[in-house]
Amino acid sequence: MSARPWWRDAVIYQVYPRSFADANGDGLGDLPGIISRLAYLAALGIDAIWVSPFYTSPQHDAGYDVADFRDVDPRFGNLADADALIAGAHERGLKVLFDIVPNHTSSEHRWWQEVLRSGPGSEAWDRYIIRASDDGPPNNWNSIFHGPAWSKLVTADGVDTGYWYLHLFDSTQPDVNWENDEVREEFADILRFWFDRGVDGFRIDVAHGMVKDPALPNVDYAKMRQAELLGSSPEAPYWDQEGVHDIYREWRRIADSYDPPRIFCGETWAPSPERLALYQRPDELHTSFNFDYLKASWDRQAVQRSVANTLLHHAKVGAPPTWVLSNHDVVRHRTRLAPGFYPQDRHCRPDEVRGLARARALTLFTLALPGSTYLYQGEELGLVEVFDIPDAAREDPAWHRSQGEDLGRDGCRVPLPWSGDAPSYGFNSGTASWLPQPPSWATLCAQAQDGLGDSTLEFYRAALRLRRARSLGESALEWWDTDGDLLAFRRASDTPLMCVINFGDAPAILPSGTVEIASMADAVTADHLLAGESCIWMTPS
Ligand code: GLC
Secondary structure, three states: OOOOOHHHOOEEEEEOHHHOOOOOOOOOOOHHHHHHOHHHHHHHOOOEEEEOOOEEOOOOOOOOOOOEEEEEOOOOOOHHHHHHHHHHHHHOOOEEEEEEOOOEOOOOOHHHHHHHOOOOOOHHHHOEOEEEOOOOOOOOOEOOOOOEOEEEEEOOOOOEEEEEEEOOOOOOOOEEOOOOHHHHHHHHHHHHHHHHOOOOEEEEOOOOOOOOOOOOOOOOHHHHHHHHHOOOOOOOOOOOOOOHHHHHHHHHHHHHOOOOOOEEEEOOOOOOHHHHHHOOOOOOOOEEOOHHHHHOOOOHHHHHHHHHHHHHHHHHHOOOOEEEOOOOOOOOHHHHOOOOOOOOOOOOOOOHHHHHHHHHHHHHHHHOOOOEEEEEOOHHHOOOOOOOOOHHHOOOHHHHHOOOOOOOOHHHOOOOOOOOOOOOOOOOOOOOOOOOOOHHHHHHOHHHHOOOOOOHHHHHHHHHHHHHHHOOOOOOEEEEOOOOOEEEEEEOOOOOEEEEEEOOOOOEEOOOEEEEEEOOOOOEOOOOEEOOOEEEEEEEO
16 A cells, blocks of 8 residues: 555546436436446546535525535435435545635525625624725626626615625625634634545635735736736736635644545636645645646647646645646536637537547546546546537526626536436436436437447546556656657656657657557557557557
């Protein structure tokens, strides 16, 4: 047994409860549904699951609007189900991360309800970011979900108070005030509540956002956009503020007080790999998502630059990097990487065949990198982004707040196809599904792919098996000198492994060695060339 902590090179699978499996047939996934599929998850070869929020919530932002952090929404089950999920996962050797949402509460949270019944100067008002302003919002901040980030504070009896409250997301998600001691104590207590129940750690929602510049200065959005175009650090007075690191020092002490210590992964959209690594200093978060890598897309230079910068800056703080290609907030990578994909164009027709080739290639490349990797449910089935969701079925607040201009994130949240040839494809035992599943998903069902040599599901299983067998851990990555469209590196583990990806269309010459796994059945030609848009792992000779 290695003494290396499990999380340093784990493969962690994101379960999005509303779309994973639905035990009670109401069309919305639930905790008993997840429990019923734990055997599938363990057999996939992952080390842990991260479960998106299932807490009590009006579901205005799919559960990221939490009304009670210590209870389960009846639509998803109850506390006993949460306990059974933790126990069931542990029995199968899987660790469990839950999702904590500390930047905001739901407006149905008891704290916000108290605000509506109190007034300026009250304890209730101090828990949120509330400001007086006679002539419009206190500053020009925009909500991430479009429109202003401030709404008028109107009391329970309908009185306009002349005050405004901040919500960086939906107006039903007021931002809490992290300068308030009670807020800090409450979240520390929520951590302990779930740690005591046996959860192994937390993914932290909007981990870079809790602290705001106290002066609440206006933002120069034009300059920020320009800075982003030029690739330099965007600065916003509500992201990546120094004070947020103090919170994580306190949280780390709490996590370390458990045996075994609990862990964190921040949803940290830091402006650069350098700023990101600061969150992983030894007394802060264990890991953070590495969105720089996700954004590198299908671009050889960008991928290499992101990997190199990430490794460089994480090494400085002694932390393992993480890698991720898909989650519940971004277009599925089979679609995003495909030729013919255009963001926000619901009429675009991405090439799904080449999209799958690229997605499998980049996934294999990712799984060979040092550190831990996050997978998003359904990517192991090769699911695509769904564009033709009827407007009436869409739920994402970003869609509603932009009057449909922003397509939102529903397209990557369509319930999983498990079996059968008609909706709900085994998502439940009936036909209900909170978002409609496309007819083409019959061939993508887990059951249809099970045991099928070339299927994406069997490819994921094989890659995860080999990754585990090779226990690549955090051994050093050495780039292999390539030019053109190839990118290759060698891992200096006990049994050396070489990973080679071809970003181009044309076949390219491979170094000599034995191919261990390929992203596609026809990736390696008879004369030892690596086909375009494919990736292999090999034992070099
Ligand atoms: C995070 C979540 C996203 C949610 C937002 C507000 O980015 O991943 O789904 O809408 O935070 O909580």
